[in-house]
Each structure stands twice: as C-alpha cells, then as structure tokens.
Amino acid sequence: MTTGPGRPRLTSPRRPGSSASEQILDAAAELFTTVGFTATSTRKIADAVGIRQASLYHHFGTKEEILEVLLERTVSPALAAAESLTAAELPVAVALHALSWYDASQLASSRWNLGALYLLPELSSPSLAPFVAQRQTLRGYYSDLAVRALHEEVSGADTDTPDPILVDLPFRIVESAIATRADDGNDIDAEPAEYGLTLADAGLRALGIDPTPVAEPSRRAVEALDDATSLAPFRPSGSGDTGTQ
Amino acid sequence: MTTGPGRPRLTSPRRPGSSASEQILDAAAELFTTVGFTATSTRKIADAVGIRQASLYHHFGTKEEILEVLLERTVSPALAAAESLTAAELPVAVALHALSWYDASQLASSRWNLGALYLLPELSSPSLAPFVAQRQTLRGYYSDLAVRALHEEVSGADTDTPDPILVDLPFRIVESAIATRADDGNDIDAEPAEYGLTLADAGLRALGIDPTPVAEPSRRAVEALDDATSLAPFRPSGSGDTGTQ
DNA sequence: ATTATCTATAGATCTATAGATAATGC
DNA sequence: ATTATCTATAGATCTATAGATAATGC
Numbered sequence: 001m002t003t004g005p006g007r008p009r010l011t012s013p014r015r016p017g018s019s020a021s022e023q024i025l026d027a028a029a030e031l032f033t034t035v036g037f038t039a040t041s042t043r044k045i046a047d048a049v050g051i052r053q054a055s056l057y058h059h060f061g062t063k064e065e066i067l068e069v070l071l072e073r074t075v076s077p078a079l080a081a082a083e084s085l086t087a088a089e090l091p092v093a094v095a096l097h098a099l100s101w102y103d104a105s106q107l108a109s110s111r112w113n114l115g116a117l118y119l120l121p122e123l124s125s126p127s128l129a130p131f132v133a134q135r136q137t138l139r140g141y142y143s144d145l146a147v148r149a150l151h152e153e154v155s156g157a158d159t160d161t162p163d164p165i166l167v168d169l170p171f172r173i174v175e176s177a178i179a180t181r182a183d184d185g186n187d188i189d190a191e192p193a194e195y196g197l198t199l200a201d202a203g204l205r206a207l208g209i210d211p212t213p214v215a216e217p218s219r220r221a222v223e224a225l226d227d228a229t230s231l232a233p234f235r236p237s238g239s240g241d242t243g244t245q
Numbered sequence: 246m247t248t249g250p251g252r253p254r255l256t257s258p259r260r261p262g263s264s265a266s267e268q269i270l271d272a273a274a275e276l277f278t279t280v281g282f283t284a285t286s287t288r289k290i291a292d293a294v295g296i297r298q299a300s301l302y303h304h305f306g307t308k309e310e311i312l313e314v315l316l317e318r319t320v321s322p323a324l325a326a327a328e329s330l331t332a333a334e335l336p337v338a339v340a341l342h343a344l345s346w347y348d349a350s351q352l353a354s355s356r357w358n359l360g361a362l363y364l365l366p367e368l369s370s371p372s373l374a375p376f377v378a379q380r381q382t383l384r385g386y387y388s389d390l391a392v393r394a395l396h397e398e399v400s401g402a403d404t405d406t407p408d409p410i411l412v413d414l415p416f417r418i419v420e421s422a423i424a425t426r427a428d429d430g431n432d433i434d435a436e437p438a439e440y441g442l443t444l445a446d447a448g449l450r451a452l453g454i455d456p457t458p459v460a461e462p463s464r465r466a467v468e469a470l471d472d473a474t475s476l477a478p479f480r481p482s483g484s485g486d487t488g489t490q
Numbered sequence: 491a492t493t494a495t496c497t498a499t500a501g502a503t504c505t506a507t508a509g510a511t512a513a514t515g516c
Numbered sequence: 517a518t519t520a521t522c523t524a525t526a527g528a529t530c531t532a533t534a535g536a537t538a539a540t541g542c
Contacts, residue, residue, distance in 0.1 A: 005540040006494025020494075036366035038283040041530060055495055057532065119364050119424070121281035136428065165425075165435060165443045172421035173451070179364070179420060180413065183381065190410060198410045206418070206447040250514040251520025265520075286504060300521055302506065 011050035021059045023049050028066045029112040034186075037067055037122045064127060067117070071131040074114040078103045079134060081225055082141035090221060092152055096145040097200045097214045098221035100174050105196035105222075107177040108188055115178035142171035146207055153209050170203030256295035266304045268294050273311045274357040279431075282312055282367045309372060312362070316376040319359040323348045324379060326470055327386035335466060337397055339459045341390040342445045343466035345419050350441035350467075352422040353433055360423035387416035391452055398454050415448030 015023035027048035031040040042063055046053040060066050081102050085095040107115045118135055122128075146167035177199060181188055188195065200218065201211040260268035272293035276285040287308050291298040305311050326347050330340040352360045363380055367373075391412035422444060426433055433440065445463065446456040 004494085005492065005538095007496060007536095007538040009495065032366075034366060034369060036281060036283060038281060039367055042532085043530075051494090052496060053530090054497080054532080054534095058494060061532095063531075116366070119427075120366070121277075121279060121361070121427075122284055124279060139428070163443060165440055166447065168425065169418065169421070169447050172424060173414065173418065175424060176414070176417035176421070179417060180410075182364075182366075183384070195410060198408060202411065202414050202451040205453060206451045208450060249520085250512095250518065252510095252512040252522060254521065287506085288504075296520090297522060298504090299506080299508095299523080303520060306506095308505075 009051055014050045015048065020049075020051070020055075024056060024059055024066065025069060026111070029070055029114060032067060032070065032120070033113045033116040033182075037063075037120050064125070068128065068131070070114060071117055071128065074110075074117060075131060075134045075138065077106060077229060079138050079141075080229070082138055084225065084228070085221065086141055086145065088221065090217070091214070092145055092148040093204060093209055094214045094217045094221060096142070096149050096170060097204055097211060097218040098225070099142065099145065100170050100200035100203045101193075101196045101218060102222050102225050103196075104174045104177050104199040105192040107174070108181070108190070108195045109192035113178060113181040113186055115175065116182055119178065139168070139171050142174075143167040146170055149204075149209060150207060153207075166207065169206040170200075173199050173203045173206060254296055259295045260293065265294075265296070265300075269301060269304055269311065270314060271356070274315055274359060277312060277315065277365070278358045278361040278427075282308075282365050309370070312367075313373065313376070315359060316362055316373065319355075319362060320376060320379045320383065322351060322474060324383050324386075325474070327383055329470060329473070330466065331386055331390065333466070335462070336459070337390055337393040338449060338454055338456075339462045339466060341387070341394050341415060342449055342456060342459045342463040343470070344387065344390065345415050345445035345448045346438075346441045346463060347467050347470055348441075349419045349422050349444040350437045352419070353426070353435070353440045354437035358423060358426045358431055360420065361427055364423065384413070384416050387419075388412040391415055394449075394454060395452060398452075411452065414451040415445075418444050418448045418451060 013023065015026050017023035017026050024045060027045050028040070031044055031048065042056050043053045045063075045066070046056055049056075056063075056066075060069075082099055085099050085102075088095065090098070107113075117123075118132075123132055143164070146169075147162055150162050150167070177195065197215075201215075204211040204214070258268065260271050262268035262271050269290060272290050273285070276289055276293065287301055288298045290308075290311070291301055294301075301311075305314075327344055330344050330347075333340065335343070352358075362368075363377075368377055388409070391414075392407055395407050395412070422440065442460075446460075449456040449459070
C-alpha cells in the first residue's frame with residue numbers, strides 16, 4: 001500500500017476503501033450520519049481518514065460534493081428497484097411488497113446508516129434539490145403501487161382517491177428502519193432480510209391487505225433483483241430457489 | 246409593546262410570543278427544524294427575532310440551552326399522555342390507539358415541526374442525553390402496550406416474546422408524521438385529528454389488530470386527555486360528547 | 491511529467507463575554 | 517436599582533486556496 005504515485009501519507013491508511021476517494025466517503029458517511037453534515041468539519045473527516053485537511057480537496061471540490069456522492073449512491077439502487085418492479089408483470093401487491101423488502105433490507109444492511117442522510121435538515125440547500133427530488137420520486141412509486149394495490153384488493157369498495165396519508169405508509173414504514181438504526185446503534189442485531197420482511201408485511205397490513213399470499217412471489221422477485229444488481233446483501237434463509245420464475 | 250424595562254430594541258417585534266424568551270424559542274424552533282442545529286447560528290436566530298446576536302445571552306446561557314428547552318417541551322406532553330393512558334383502566338388496544346392518536350395529532354398540529362428535533366444528529370451530544378432517554382421511555386410505553394395488545398388479541402397464538410421490530414411499529418408510524426411534514430412543507434393540509442386517527446388505525450393494523458372496535462372508546466380517552474392538559478388542539482369532527490365517561 | 495500528498499495561511503465565520511446605554515420601578 | 521438591550525471584540529474555529537514536496541511513470 002506504500003506503492004503508487006504521489007507524496008506518501010504521514011499515517012498509514014486506517015479506513016476501508018481501495019482509493020483515497022473511497023476512504024474519504026467512508027469516513028464522511030460515518031460522521032455525516034452520526035453527528036450531521038454541518039457539525040462535521042473537513043478536518044474531522046481528514047483525521048478519520050488519516051490525511052491532512054487540505055488533501056481532501058484534491059479529491060472533492062467542496063464538502064457538499066462529498067455529500068452529493070453519498071446521496072447519489074444511496075437513492076440510486078432503490079430507485080432502480082422501483083422502476084424494475086413497476087415495469088415487471090407482477091401483481092401490484094407483490095411489487096409493492098418486494099420493493100419494500102428490498103429497500104428495507106438495503107437500509108438495514110449498509111455499512112453506515114446512509115438513509116439518515118435524507119433526514120439531514122441541511123438537505124433544504126438548493127444544490128441538493130436533485131437528490132431530494134429523486135427520493136420523492138421513489139416515494140411516488142411506493143404510493144402509486146399502494147393506490148393500485150388498494151383498488152385491486154377491494155375493487156372500488158373504498159373511495160376512488162384513497163387517503164394520501166394511508167398510501168404513504170408503506171414508504172414510511174420502510175423508512176422507519178433509519179430511525180431504528182439511529183436509536184439502537186448502527187449495528188442492528190436482526191438479519192437484514194428478516195427485518196425487511198417484517199416491514200414489508202407491515203406495510204401491506206397497514207393498507208388493510210393480507211401479506212400472507214404475496215410472501216413467496218415477493219421473495220422470488222427480490223432474489224431476481226439481487227441477481228440483477230449483484231450487490232446482493234440479501235440471502236434469505238428460506239428454501240426459495242432462484243430462477244424458477 | 247414599547248413599554249417595559251430595559252433599553253428598547255432597534256426593531257419592533259416580528260415574532261409571536263409575549264416575552265423575549267418565547268420569541269427566541271419560536272425563531273429557534275423554525276430554524277432548528279428547517280436547517281438544523283449547527284447550521285443555525287445565534288446571529289440568524291437573533292435576526293429572526295429582531296434583536297442583536299449578543300442579546301440572546303441575556304435569556305439563554307448557550308445555544309444548546311435553547312435546544313434543551315424546546316426538546317423538553319416537545320417530549321413532556323407525549324410522555325404525560327403515555328403515563329396517564331397506561332395507568333387508566335382501559336383495554337390495552339384502546340390505550341395504544343389513544344396514545345398514537347394524541348401523539349400524532351400533537352406532532353401534526355404544532356406551529357413548527359418540533360418532532361424533527363429528535364431526528365437531529367447533534368442529539369448524540371452528551372448534554373442532551375436526558376431528552377433522548379425520555380424519548381426512549383416514550384418508545385417503551387408504546388412497545389409495552391403493543392406487546393400486551395398482541396397477547397390479549399391472540400392470547401398466546403404468537404410466541405411469548407413478540408418481534409421487537411413489530412411492536413415498535415405503532416411508535417414509528419406515529420413518528421412518520423415528522424418526516425411527512427418535513428417532506429411536504431411545514432403546513433399540513435390534513436386536519437391534525439383526522440391525520441392522527443389514520444396513523445393510530447394503521448399502527449394497530451400493522452400489528453394485525455382490527456382498529457374498528459377501539460375507535461370510539463379511543464376518541465373518548467383522547468378527549469379526556471385534552472381536557473386534562475387543556476392544551477387541546479384536538480377537536481374531532483365526530484359526534485363524540487365529552488364527559489360521558 | 492504527473493500525481494497525491496504536505497505545510498501554511500487568508501478570509502470568513504461563529505460563540506460567548508465585557509462593558510456601555512436607555513428604558514422602567516421604587 | 518434593575519432590567520433588557522446595545523456596541524465591540526477576543527479567541528476559536530472552519531472552508532478553501534497557494535504553493536512546496538516526494539513519490540511513481542515514461
């Protein structure tokens with residue numbers, strides 16, 4: 001690791017990540033999610049990486065740029081899953097359940113509680129608006145699926161325009177994984193896949209939909225997603241066999 | 246308003262609140278909840294009040310002390326409601342539903358989104374630990390009620406120690422009002438009482454409990470709470486008649 | 491020559507304190 | 517005399533830039 005161009009560091013690396021940029025992102029992810037964006041100085045990030053404060057600026061133009069990269073990486077996989085599951089020819093309740101399961105598992109299994117970045121009050125800064133918009137797009141996928149699932153379930157027994165608070169709940173219940181991690185410590189003791197299943201089931205029940213019949217098709221859909229993204233922290237304990245679909 | 250001791254301000258008051266302290270708390274509540282604690286300078290608070298930065302320190306010893314008062318005021322009513330409802334001789338599901346309804350209504354109806362103070366990453370500061378602990382106590386009331394409600398409902402059909410993720414959900418669903426307000430703007434268009442009812446119902450359904458039979462006794466319990474605290478932003482549209490209990 | 495680090499620092503904050511000032515209250 | 521404000525400022529940050537230095541790569 002002493003190889004490579006450039007003046008050597010004074011300290012040997014103390015952060016995971018093959019490049020300096022990745023090490024900076026890892027340190028910033030920890031600090032931003034635990035003490036906040038403004039409360040994290042560039043000096044503290046540099047100290048956590050083991051470089052000098054000014055050296056950060058060889059890799060990122062501003063402190064905010066670091067946050068932008070972290071936000072981008074956090075919202076992208078969930079948004080891709082939402083698009084893929086919405087396009088797939090799945091029963092709507094299965095798509096919603098699978099999206100919740102996948103998203104909640106990701107939130108629970110990431111090294112740092114990156115979902116907390118979306119709760120930072122500093123996100124009202126205009127330059128971060130694109131990422132806030134992406135998160136709202138994801139929220140829209142959830143509520144669209146919820147609206148359609150309700151229509152399918154009760155076939156018009158409810159009003160034609162369902163309560164916006166109600167159809168927001170699957171998204172909010174998935175999001176609760178962020179607050180739980182923030183409250184109970186970064187390392188959650190539950191299995192991410194199991195945790196995600198509990199939240200996905202609850203999201204459907206909150207809408208008044210029985211999750212029992214969707215569990216198995218949803219499991220297959222999530223496994224297909226994981227195979228596609230090959231990020232796959234998702235290894236359910238179940239007997240599910242990939243590729244049967 | 247030009248009366249009273251002390252040197253006059255350069256600017257006439259621009260904030261609600263009969264005393265300077267209340268005006269400072271109102272301005273700080275807006276800024277802390279929208280841009281965050283560290284990102285809010287004492288100068289910005291003072292500007293929002295219409296006084297000089299140094300004048301804040303006549304009323305509060307430190308910036309953190311302002312946050313402490315806001316946190317105290319936010320958690321106290323919910324905690325009092327939880328204690329009162331737990332002590333009351335109510336069916337457990339009714340107590341849980343009423344607590345959720347009351348708490349969610351408060352979160353939705355406060356002038357600023359004060360619940361967001363509990364999501365500030367800066368709360369990991371040791372001096373704020375007492376308030377974090379109080380919030381966790383409130384969370385404990387919710388989950389205790391949820392555990393007991395599940396036992397009563399299915400009478401041992403489930404395991405003896407229910408899933409901690411599951412019994413945390415009524416609390417998390419109520420808390421979702423904070424994120425919704427942060428996402429959709431401070432002024433919510435729904436009636437607080439109606440909003441709270443939707444979340445209280447969903448909390449029970451998430452546990453697998455039908456909220457229909459508890460709605461009416463819960464309404465009476467919430468009205469009794471409001472009469473007791475006489476803070477009462479709670480005016481349900483229903484035909485419920487206070488005092489019949 | 492290029493790259494990644496380093497040292498040094500400018501300029502802009504930000505929190506909190508010291509002490510002056512202008513009102514009311516006794 | 518007491519109170520609530522004001523002006524002024526010390527001391528500690530904090531972000532970002534300028535330019536030197538020490539490696540590799542050609």
